[in-house]
Amino acid sequence: MDGVRKVADSGRTVVCTIHQPSSDVFFLFDSLLLLKRGGEMVFFGELDNAQSDDCECGHLIDYFEAIPEVPRLPLGQNPATWMLECIGAGVAAGAENSALTASVNFAQHFRESAEQQALIGGLGQPGVAIPATQLGELNFSKKRAATPMTQLRVLVGRFLTMYWRTPSYNLTRFIVAVGLGSVFGLVLVNGEYTSYQGLNAAVGVIFMTTQYNGIAAYVGALPFTAHERAPFYRERASQTYNALWYFVGATLAEVPYVFFSGFLFTIIFYPLIGFTSFVTGVLYWINLSLFVLMQTYLGQLLVYALPSVEVAVIVGVLVNATFLLFSGFNPPAGSIPAGYRWLYHCTPHRYSLSVLVSLLYGDCPVEPTYDEATQSYVNVGPELGCQPLKGTPLSIGHTTVKGYVEKVFNMKHDEIWSNFGCVFVFLAVFRVLSLLAIRYVNHQKK
Structure with a gap:
């Protein structure tokens, strides 16, 4: 994963599928797309801090802790494990957290969140998901980039x-x-x-x-x-x-x-x-x-x-x-x-x-x-x-x-x-x- 991180640092986009990652691996990622069982999206955004502290994955933690039914992240626990337990995708040891959040519709909560609105707003900008009227049509003069x-x-x-x-x-x-x-x-x-x-x-x-x-x-x-x-x-x-x-x-x-x-x-x-x-x-x-x-x-x-x-x-x-x-x-x-x-x-x-x-x-x-x-x-x-x-x-x-x-x-x-x-x-x-x-x-x- 260190090699993948170096590739990302060189300016390339790297997409990885991870399951039950360790904290060291999880902290290497910049952003996260989290899906629940059934393929519904429950989180998509950056993992960085939303506050001025040095907490790893601060944005993700702040988002889930803002939901009333979700318990706070225990000190020293892996945020990835805690996150999966909250949405009911964790291992057996997280059954208590899963019971507390069983009634929470995380997909609906994300659709109503500020993060979702920010994503929709970004996609609605000209040149992203809709044509930009002030920009000309993109044409390539050559079939291949190299001579x-x-x-x-x-x-x-x-x-x-x-x-x-x-x-x-x-x-x-x-x-x-x-x-x-x-x-x-x-x-x-x-x-x-x-x-x-x-x-x-x-x-x-x-x-x-x-x-x-x-x-x-x-x-x-x-x-x-x-x-x-x-x-x-x-x-x-x-x-x-x-x-x-x-x-x-x-x-x-x-x-x-x-x-x-x-x-x-x-x-x-x-x-x-x-x-x-x-x-x-x-x-x-x-x-x-x-x-x-x-x-x-x-x-x-x-x-x-x-x-x-x-x-x-x-x-x-x-x-x-x-x-x-x-x-x-x-x-x-x-x-x-x-x-x-x-x-x-x-x-x-x-x-x-x-x-x-x-x-x-x-x-x-x-x-x-x-x-x-x-x-x-x-x-x-x-x-x-x-x-x-x-x-x-x-x-x-x-x-x-x-x-x-x-x-x-x-x-x-x-x-x-x-x-x-x-x-x-x-x-x-x-x-x-x-x-x-x-x-x-x-x-x-x-």
Whole structure:
């Protein structure tokens, strides 16, 4: 109650419902609305002194003691207890006072009192309960008190603080990133990428690590976003801020944590599988982080658009299963029937996976020439993508690492930047749909 008193002292109005309060609590209040059984008002006014003495709740005590049938307040007794006993709402110990005042109609007495007349007079003043003719109509020039930049600054700061104070959410994805990078990196230690089996295994590991990182981010985003949806509905109903700035805050707060988790994974996984190029490593980190961010935004979208986390989980399983099936690894992109190619092109996962695989295994600026006479490649460059692929089945024949990746999985190094652009397009699509869901969808139960 001391905290409530401090809030009131700051100029805010605080309304509390109290039952049988102690004197220390009762003395903290400035005014009192007292109701008898049935909801009739028997007192409403200030609790301060009506006289020059230092008696606590002097106004209340003077009012009740002015009624002839009400006994005086005993010395040292709690005024709240005495007051309740007088109107017949006290405990059994106050039965004597209740008997004395049983015939008193406290509600009628208050209606005839000076306090009631003062209240009616105050309400009758122009501008209180009746329009003030000398004052113009009250109009607000803006829908919200805070400026757009203030809303943006406060909401972005709020989300950053909230993420910082939720270590379980962020530490989970950091641990997942470190675990996946370590386990799958060790699988490909000393991997033979110029063999048919080794290259397929490497592409499979990249596929699995990418999807596992994304699914972990997606699953983690569902309950976290759902937890914040309820207060957002309350704040939106009171027009506290524009939904656009809430959306911006939710968008920006994820970025540093997603990119840091992607960095933890890449700095472990990338060197373990035998690659050392700094530029390629940075591009790998950025693309992986964008994919994880896209999965996180997909989780937010489903929570905003669907009525519950359970429904979002079911829909998410269907959506992610479709994306996994048509991401271009299994079945390989080159084997997808023509009737389903449109699903392949609409799958965001395939663009991220294509960038990651082609960065590592599709780089060959000048492709070597196959010499039919010697049954071997000549002018083979130093890049991994230029190396001949060994142990290929007869149905494939001779090819290079780059040629196999392009022919079987349709993952081309020349399309890296266009695939990067497609990733950004899908990110934008998910965020625009999320903004529309935040703005127009409301699953709040009335």
